[in-house]
Structure formats: C-alpha cells, structure tokens
Amino acid sequence: MDATQAALLARVQPAELYESPLVANDRDFNWVTEKICRIVETKTPLWWWVCMAVALVTASFTGLGLLWLVSTGVGVWGLANPINWGWAIVNFVFWIGIGHAGTLISAVLCLLKQGWRTSINRAAEAMTIFAVVCAGIFPLFHVGRVWFAWWLFPIPNSNAIWPQFRSPLEWDVFAVSTYGTVSVLFWYMGMMPDLGVLRDRAVLRLKAGSYEGTKIAKQVAVGMDHFRKNFYAILAMGWRNAGNHWRNYEMAYLVLAGLSTPLVLSVHTIVSFDFALAVLPGWHTTIFPPYFVAGAIFSGFGMVLTLMLPLRALYGLHDLITQRHIDNMCKICLGTGSIVGYAYIMEFFIAWYGANPFESYAFINRAFGQYWWAYLIMFSCNVFTPQLFWFKKVRANHALVWIMSILINVGMWFERFVITVTSLANDFLPSSWGYYSPTMVDILTFFGTFGLFSVLFLLFLRFLPLMPIAEVKFVMPAADPHGHGSGHSHGDPAQGQGDHH
Amino acid sequence: MSEKYGIIASFSDTPALFHAAEKVRDAGYKKWDTYSSFPVHGMPEAQGQARSKVPIFTFIGGITGFCVGLLMVWWMNAYDYPLIIRGQPYFSPVFPFPIMYELTILVAAFGTLGGMFLTNMLPQHYSPLFNSQTFLEVSGDRLCIAIEAHDGLFDAVETRRFLEEIGGTDIEEVSA
Numbered sequence: 001m002d003a004t005q006a007a008l009l010a011r012v013q014p015a016e017l018y019e020s021p022l023v024a025n026d027r028d029f030n031w032v033t034e035k036i037c038r039i040v041e042t043k044t045p046l047w048w049w050v051c052m053a054v055a056l057v058t059a060s061f062t063g064l065g066l067l068w069l070v071s072t073g074v075g076v077w078g079l080a081n082p083i084n085w086g087w088a089i090v091n092f093v094f095w096i097g098i099g100h101a102g103t104l105i106s107a108v109l110c111l112l113k114q115g116w117r118t119s120i121n122r123a124a125e126a127m128t129i130f131a132v133v134c135a136g137i138f139p140l141f142h143v144g145r146v147w148f149a150w151w152l153f154p155i156p157n158s159n160a161i162w163p164q165f166r167s168p169l170e171w172d173v174f175a176v177s178t179y180g181t182v183s184v185l186f187w188y189m190g191m192m193p194d195l196g197v198l199r200d201r202a203v204l205r206l207k208a209g210s211y212e213g214t215k216i217a218k219q220v221a222v223g224m225d226h227f228r229k230n231f232y233a234i235l236a237m238g239w240r241n242a243g244n245h246w247r248n249y250e251m252a253y254l255v256l257a258g259l260s261t262p263l264v265l266s267v268h269t270i271v272s273f274d275f276a277l278a279v280l281p282g283w284h285t286t287i288f289p290p291y292f293v294a295g296a297i298f299s300g301f302g303m304v305l306t307l308m309l310p311l312r313a314l315y316g317l318h319d320l321i322t323q324r325h326i327d328n329m330c331k332i333c334l335g336t337g338s339i340v341g342y343a344y345i346m347e348f349f350i351a352w353y354g355a356n357p358f359e360s361y362a363f364i365n366r367a368f369g370q371y372w373w374a375y376l377i378m379f380s381c382n383v384f385t386p387q388l389f390w391f392k393k394v395r396a397n398h399a400l401v402w403i404m405s406i407l408i409n410v411g412m413w414f415e416r417f418v419i420t421v422t423s424l425a426n427d428f429l430p431s432s433w434g435y436y437s438p439t440m441v442d443i444l445t446f447f448g449t450f451g452l453f454s455v456l457f458l459l460f461l462r463f464l465p466l467m468p469i470a471e472v473k474f475v476m477p478a479a480d481p482h483g484h485g486s487g488h489s490h491g492d493p494a495q496g497q498g499d500h501h
Numbered sequence: 502m503s504e505k506y507g508i509i510a511s512f513s514d515t516p517a518l519f520h521a522a523e524k525v526r527d528a529g530y531k532k533w534d535t536y537s538s539f540p541v542h543g544m545p546e547a548q549g550q551a552r553s554k555v556p557i558f559t560f561i562g563g564i565t566g567f568c569v570g571l572l573m574v575w576w577m578n579a580y581d582y583p584l585i586i587r588g589q590p591y592f593s594p595v596f597p598f599p600i601m602y603e604l605t606i607l608v609a610a611f612g613t614l615g616g617m618f619l620t621n622m623l624p625q626h627y628s629p630l631f632n633s634q635t636f637l638e639v640s641g642d643r644l645c646i647a648i649e650a651h652d653g654l655f656d657a658v659e660t661r662r663f664l665e666e667i668g669g670t671d672i673e674e675v676s677a
Binding site for chain 1: 514515516518519522534535536537538539540541542543544545547548550552553554555556559573574577578581582584586587589596597599600602603604606607609610611613614616617618620621623624625626627628630631634636637638639640641642
C-alpha cells in the first residue's frame with residue numbers, strides 16, 4: 001500500500017469488521033479433540049438407550065408394513081385408478097429432498113469457502129445418507145414384486161431385456177444410486193483423519209494403562225479400547241496425518257466437492273423430471289427443476305436444525321455450534337423458503353398467463369378443490385413460517401426455531417402430496433376422477449422410516465465422530481501458519497478464520 | 502535399538518511448524534514429512550511438494566464414466582434389444598444425457614477416492630511411526646516433523662542438531 005492509500009485509510013478510519021468466531025470461548029485444539037472424541041469414547045448415556053428403543057419400535061412399523069405389502073401385493077396401499085402414485089412417491093421425494101442439505105453443506109458451502117459449515121458438516125452428511133436409505137425403500141417396493149427390483153439396473157437377466165433409458169424413471173435410478181454412492185464416498189473420505197485420531201487415542205490409552213475403577217470395570221475398559229483400536233484402525237486405513245496425506249486429501253476433498261455440487265443439483269432435477277416429463281396438467285412445467293432443488297434444500301436445512309439443536313444441548317456443543325451457525329442455517333431456510341413461495345405464486349401466474357384451461361383448472365383445483373386442506377398446510381408452513389426468520393429474536397429463540405424446523409418439513413411433505421395427488425385425482429376425464437386416502441399400511445410404512453432414520457443416526461452418534469475434527473481445527477485462528485495463534489489457547493478471537501489470505 | 506526409522510521433533514505452534522518445514526526443505530532433505538491433526542494452509546509449498554496428482558484420476562474416471570454411459574445406452578437400447586417406445590429414436594445423444602452425466606460423476610468420484618488412496622499409498626497396515634508416543638500425540642495438538650533415516654542427508658547427530666536449531670523440541674528417535 002502506498003502513501004496516498006495509507007493517508008486515505010487514516011482519514012476515513014474504516015470500521016473494525018467484527019466476525020464472531022466459529023469456535024467460541026477461545027478453545028484450543030485439545031479441547032476440540034476431547035469434546036468430539038469423548039462423545040464416542042465415554043459410557044453410552046441413558047437417553048441414547050431410550051431413544052434407540054423408541055426408534056427400533058418405530059422402525060419395526062416399516063418392517064411390518066413392507067412384510068404386509070410383499071406377502072399380499074401393492075394393493076394394500078391406498079392406490080386406485082386414477083391415483084397410482086400415492087404416499088410412496090410423496091415419501092420418496094420427501095426423504096431425497098431432506099438429503100440435499102447435507103450435500104449442500106459438504107460440497108457447495110465448501111466451494112464457497114464458508115468456514116461455518118465445518119461443525120455441522122459431518123452430521124448433515126450422515127443425515128443425507130440415511131435419508132437416501134429411507135427414500136430408496138419406497139420406489140423399490142412400489143414396483144410390486146420387489147424381488148425383481150434389480151431389473152432396474154443394467155444387469156443381464158433371463159428375459160434378455162435391458163432397462164429402457166428413455167424413461168425419466170430410469171434416469172432416477174441412476175441419479176439416486178449415484179447420489180447415495182458418492183455421498184457415502186465423500187462422507188467416508190472426510191472421516192478418515194478423524195478415524196485415525198480415534199485409533200491413536202485408543203492406542204495412547206492402552207499404552208498409558210491408567211484405567212480406573214474395579215477390576216472388572218478396568219477389564220471392560222481395556223477390552224473396549226482394544227475393540228476401538230482395531231475398529232478405527234481398519235476404517236482409518238493407515239492414515240498418518242502427514243503433510244503429504246493432507247496435500248492429496250485436500251485436493252481429493254475439493255474435487256469431490258466439485259463433483260457433488262452438480263450432482264446434488266441434478267438429483268432433484270431428475271426427480272422433478274419424473275413429474276415434469278409427463279403431460280399431466282400441474283406436472284408438465286419447466287419451473288419444476290429449480291423449484292424442486294430449492295424445496296429440497298429448504299426441507300434439508302429444516303431437518304439439520306431439527307437434529308442439531310437437540311444434539312447441541314445434549315452434548316454441550318455450544319462453543320462449536322454457535323448462534324452464528326444457527327443464524328446462517330435459519331437464513332438459508334429463509335432464502336430457499338422464499339424461492340419456494342415465489343414458485344408457488346409463479347405457477348399460478350403461468351397457469352393463468354398460459355391460457356390453457358386444463359392447466360388453470362389444475363391449479364385452481366389444487367388450492368380450492370377437494371385437497372384444499374393439504375394446500376393450506378403446505379402454503380402456511382412453507383411460505384409463512386420461514387418469513388419469521390427475518391427477525392433476530394426468532395433466530396435466537398432455539399425452542400421456536402426447532403418447532404419451525406419441524407413445521408418446514410411438515411409443509412414440504414404436504415407440498416409433494418399436493419403435487420402428486422391433486423394432478424392425478426382430477427385428470428382429463430371427469431368420469432374417472434377419484435379421491436385418494438392412504439391405508440394403515442401406507443401410514444405404518446411411512447412413520448416407520450422415521451424410526452429407521454433415527455436408528456441409523458443414533459448408531460452414527462455412538463460409533464463415528466460427530467464433527468470433522470480436522471476441519472473444525474482448520475478454521476480456528478491457531479491453525480493459521482502466518483497468524484499469532486499457537487494452538488494452546490491464546491488466539492485473537494477477532495482474527496480471521498483461517499481463510500484470510 | 503535395532504534399525505532406525507528416523508527422528509521426530511515437535512514444534513510449538515503452527516507458524517513454527519510452517520517455518521521449520523521451509524527450513525527442512527531448503528536444507529535439501531527429501532524423505533521427511535510434517536505431521537499435524539489438521540491441514541495447514543500452504544504447507545505443500547512449504548514442504549516443496551508439487552501439486553497433488555489426484556485430479557488426473559478424477560479426469561480418467563470422468564471420461565470413462567461418460568463413455569461407458571453413452572455406449573451402454575446405445576448398445577442396450579439401439580443395438581442388442583431395440584425397443585420401440587412412443588415412436589422415439591432408438592438412440593440419440595440427448596435422452597441418455599442424465600445417464601451419462603450421473604455415470605461421469607460416479608466413476609469420477611471413485612477415481613478421486615482411488616487416486617487419494619494411491620497417491621497416499623493407502624491402505625497401509627503398519628508404519629514404524631505408530632510405535633512413537635510423540636507421533637500418537639499428533640492426534641491431539643502436537644505438531645511434528647519426522648526425517649527418515651534413509652534420506653541421503655540423514656546423519657543421526659547432525660540431523661538431530663539441525664532439528665534443534667530450527668526450533669524442534671522433544672526430539673525422539675523412532676526405531677524401525
């Protein structure tokens with residue numbers, strides 16, 4: 001900077017831009033490692049067993065529902081002409097949409113260098129994978145004879161017929177299976193350094209041998225650490241925290257983020273093609289891909305908030321998930337929720353402007369026809385709820401944020417219900433119109449998936465590192481090779497977050 | 502003590518590790534590495550390492566996925582068992598685009614992960630470093646540099662003195 005610039009700066013006296021730190025209370029590296037590792041290393045808390053029991057019972061509903069379906073036939077669902085896509089498709093789109101926030105956080109926010117993503121990244125990615133598992137169940141069993149579901153994949157079968165690649169449903173098979181696989185790869189690779197940390201900590205404890213308690217308690221603790229040592233050693237694949245490892249890892253992470261970004265945008269686009277490529281009024285619209293993607297991110301962030309707020313309280317993660325993180329998540333809900341609201345209104349406008357009587361009927365029928373109640377729930381939850389996030393007071397009231405995050409997902413489930421069912425129930429021929437109601441089997445199967453999701457998420461909490469330790473450390477001032485941080489807790493909290501080069 | 506693996510030294514904070522790495526690089530050592538529980542910004546340059554080769558594997562994977570997708574759809578729907586669907590053409594590069602797109606990403610992702618494993622020589626069952634208490638403590642907040650014994654410049658006394666000179670503490674010999 002030359003003399004004139006310096007003089008100018010002295011004259012205008014630029015204001016100090018204060019950015020609240022991503023790790024609050026000036027914590028050091030050891031604290032972060034301890035905090036995250038202790039979650040999997042200490043005794044299983046009672047609440048975990050209670051939640052696990054409830055989740056298992058709930059998950060068994062899905063088991064029962066599917067058993068019923070497979071042993072009887074797909075007719076046990078409430079599907080009847082003309083409505084042959086009911087809850088199964090609604091639930092599929094609902095769960096896939098939830099997954100999108102995880103990939104958005106891990107990939108898109110990584111490319112945008114958003115340091116605040118680090119502490120919520122791992123749990124959100126886990127959420128993605130478990131949501132895809134829940135989503136996959138529905139189309140798989142919707143084919144009726146689930147034992148033939150592998151015909152969806154290009155595997156030679158005895159009929160010598162191949163999948164039909166001109167169908168958007170077949171594109172969906174590729175999109176969703178690629179999405180699930182790449183999410184698992186990305187999640188696993190991001191976890192390798194932390195698995196190495198858990199392995200090394202178990203070895204250190206075994207070396208030190210300072211276990212406390214009775215003889216039996218000591219033996220149990222030693223046995224557990226032997227298990228941890230081997231379990232995490234296998235998963236960490238020999239990771240050694242070397243500079244050379246990090247160099248290739250960081251490049252691979254960046255590349256995977258770059259690959260996942262177009263992937264996540266394509267998945268819900270292709271899901272929306274399932275509808276948009278049909279000629280049915282209300283489905284056949286070009287607004288669907290962006291509208292579906294925004295809705296997916298909206299519902300996904302709702303789910304991240306639903307999961308992370310209780311975890312923050314239960315594990316005391318207030319210094320890692322700060323108000324800044326919650327603010328940012330709420331603002332993303334506000335932004336994507338507003339896009340969704342805009343899309344609802346624009347659909348109506350285009351239906352009128354397009355001057356196609358079938359199209360305008362489909363939309364008037366959606367809002368004021370036999371499913372008006374579903375439309376009302378959808379509209380109020382998705383359009384009005386997120387608008388409250390404009391207010392700082394609302395974002396700081398975590399109980400309210402949690403309730404709103406659930407309302408968002410209720411609204412988003414109803415959005416898919418409204419899209420799927422209203423267009424089918426009142427199609428071109430009034431003589432074939434019908435009214436769709438789910439059966440007990442539909443309801444059991446759907447609510448059970450929340451149990452399945454919870455079982456998987458609870459196992460994740462218990463056995464795998466909840467947050468990416470290395471990434472959280474990376475955004476701390478002490479990790480900056482050109483700063484004054486030391487890694488031993490006297491960094492300047494107002495200093496940049498490791499990305500100020 | 503039998504065969505030596507090398508010497509490991511600890512550094513007080515990230516800038517110290519960073520500048521020490523630059524000095525080891527300038528001293529001309531080749532078989533050495535830094536150890537930290539988080540990636541350090543700019544460390545590859547400080548260690549004198551070239552850009553990672555992982556993207557090559559990504560590129561190969563991506564091209565493979567794209568071509569496999571294209572050929573698969575043509576072979577299955579236009580050549581091996583042509584199906585007449587809604588009067589559409591048996592093949593066009595347009596309709597199978599989602600298939601090609603997804604397979605590009607899928608195989609490129611496998612290429613990336615595989616490339617990361619190959620360039621890092623993983624999975625690796627054993628490393629002499631795993632026996633070192635100092636190395637294990639890197640998982641907490643320790644920051645280390647280890648110079649291997651089979652480096653051409655390695656000398657048990659000289660290298661130790663050099664590490665001390667550039668700010669290394671808790672210097673430990675690691676046996677192979």
